Amino acid sequence: MKKSIMLIFILIVGAVFLFAGGKQEKETAKPEAETGAVEERIKTPIETYNPDFTFPTEKIEISYWHVLGTRPGYHQLAQEFAEEYSSIHPNVSITIREIPNAEQRAIWASAFQSHSAPDIAWIEAQVGLMYNGLLETPPWALKMMEEMFTPYAMSLSKVAGKYYGWAGCEIDVGQMLYYNKDMFREAGLDPENPPEYLPEWLEAAKKLTKRDASGRIQQAGVALRYAGGHQGIGDKFSKFGAAFVDTRKRFYYNEDYTDVIFDDPGWIEAAQFYKDLIFNYKVTSTTLPYPIEAVGTGLAAMTNRESFFAGWLEENAPDIDYGIGPLPSGKPPIGNYETGAMPWLAFQGVTVDSKHPEVAWDFNMFMALPENEIKMAKNNGGLSRHKKYVDDPFFKELPYYDVYVYMTKERPLVRNPYQDPNALQAELEAKLGEVALELLTNENSNPMKLMKDLAAYGRKRLKEIK
Known part of the structure; x- marks a missing residue:
């Protein structure tokens, strides 16, 4: 009799522990939404290179104009980058405009004179400078460029020792x-x-x-x-x-x-x-x-x-x-x-008319991230701006690769x-x-x-x- 009672007691205790363990397992397996846990999102460049910056939460609209309609596929690429950026920062919307090359001078002149230029511009270097229309690259963005870009790409991003964004033109040797x-x-x-x-x-x-x-x-x-x-x-x-x-x-x-x-x-x-x-x-x-x-x-x-x-x-x-x-x-x-x-030189930078220059610089540098820049380089022509792609087989197979190497390494550095x-x-x-x-x-x-x-x-x- 005592043995039977003891056996029943053991079975009851075991069942209690089994039930408790199963319940505990269910509780720890609750979805993150129920527990309040949030998966850490991807950081954009300004959050990595300027960690003291607090990203705004209000609704922000950014505009980007470019003159690359003669590079088939570029406009679609830019739209994809904008959509990806907005998925990271849902409060930021980005509109993109393609300016006809034949009309660009008149359009830029009108925009800068009326202070209605976009936040971000892909623009001929001399046009941007002529209208004093570009902001100098902030220190955090310059640090990112110096870490990632080749010396040659860096040399194409400045005038008189000042940087105005990054070289938007093809990275080649010209004629x-x-x-x-x-x-x-x-x-x-x-x-x-x-x-x-x-x-x-x-x-x-x-x-x-x-x-x-x-x-x-x-x-x-x-x-x-x-x-x-x-x-x-x-x-x-x-x-x-x-x-x-x-x-x-x-x-x-x-x-x-x-x-x-x-x-x-x-x-x-x-x-x-x-x-x-x-x-x-x-x-x-x-x-x-x-x-x-x-x-x-x-x-x-x-x-x-x-x-x-x-x-x-x-x-x-x-x-x-x-x-x-x-x-x-x-x-x-x-x-x-x-x-x-x-x-030939063109800059991709932030204009003096930008109402949200910090966010504009962030998206501008987001486009220059390795995984995005490589897509632009392969679409538009020329070589990559990034050190990590110097030995990429794609570029080594370009018909002008050997000339590029010769002109940049054997010929003199000219003005x-x-x-x-x-x-x-x-x-x-x-x-x-x-x-x-x-x-x-x-x-x-x-x-x-x-x-x-x-x-x-x-x-x-x-x-x-x-």
């Missing part, structure tokens, strides 16, 4: 030599060894030029920019000028940016050489279409363009076997100086005209385009007078802005 390999073979030139210096380049252009019985050019050795906007024409001429002046120290300006140097003997020599390509050496013609179209349709063998042209050729002229070489440098008797990387602290670069380049057009279309033009007149104009403008 490079594009050439038709089949035309090289036919002319007896080595298709794997493009001319690196102007004397050899000129000889190649002569061999590549074909004429009909009347002497009219059927195939130009080189295509030059002579039509379209004056600034674009001036940009192309200036890269020839770089072979005639020491761009490590001077280019449009003297060493301290206090004077223009367009009347320098080197610039005058460059102007004469440019004119001679049409009227003396006769290796090109102003009857050709735009240079990219001339090369793409087989009307010209060589031209200088940026990294985007590789993609253009693959899409629009897939049958052309093309090569890419460094921008030709000067070497006596044609020029005296090696040219270096001179990419980029787009880093003009006087913010006159766009205006001076347009005037340089007027000079180039006169050189290419008027056999009686006077290179020395044209360059001296341009120098006088530049000095007049420098006095006016002081």
Whole structure:
């Protein structure tokens, strides 16, 4: 009897403990919503690099304008970044506007003059500086850039020692030599060894030029920019000028940016050489279409363009076997100086009109995070800004990768005209385009007078802005 009672007692106690244990397990397994526990959300850049900042809780609207409609897929990428950011900070909504490239100058001018510019802008460096429209990069964002970006990408993000966001332009070396390999073979030139210096380049252009019985050019050795906007024409001429002046120290300006140097003997020599390509050496013609179209349709063998042209050729002229070489440098008797990387510059930064600059900087730097920047770089062209992607196989397979490495490591570090602290670069380049057009279309033009007149104009403008 006692044994039976003891057995019943043990069974009852065991059942109590079993029930209690099961109940306790159920209680600890309650959902986080019932217990009050909250999963830690992802931090955005300002919260990581400026931990003392308290993110606002009120509703905030941020606007972002860009001029990258010519890069298919970019606008959609930007929208995806905005949606991801808003999922982290639900109180922040971001609107994105694509500005047509042809209208951007007028739109930016109106926006800055009326103080209605967006919070964040992808904008030509000189346009942003001309209107004093960009805020300097705050210390926390600069720290992030210094930790993550390559030195070359950092060098493209500042003017006169000041940073205005990060380089929004493609990370490339600017203009490079594009050439038709089949035309090289036919002319007896080595298709794997493009001319690196102007004397050899000129000889190649002569061999590549074909004429009909009347002497009219059927195939130009080189295509030059002579039509379209004056600034674009001036940009192309200036890269020839770089072979005639020491761009490590001077280019449009003297060493301290206090004077223009367009009347320098080197610039005058460059102007004469440019004119001679049409009227003396006769290796090109102003009857050709735009240079990219001339090369793409087989009307010209060589031209200088940026990294985007590789993609253009693959899409629009897939049958052309093309090569890419460094921008030709000067070497006596044609020029005296090696040219270096001179990419076009644009900034992605926060404008002076932003009503929420801290949040605007946060989203701006959110777009520059490695996982986002790599998507932009692969979509837009050029290489990545990030150190961690330097050895990414995707970039090493780009057709201009070897030229990029050579131009940034073997060629001298030169003065980029787009880093003009006087913010006159766009205006001076347009005037340089007027000079180039006169050189290419008027056999009686006077290179020395044209360059001296341009120098006088530049000095007049420098006095006016002081």
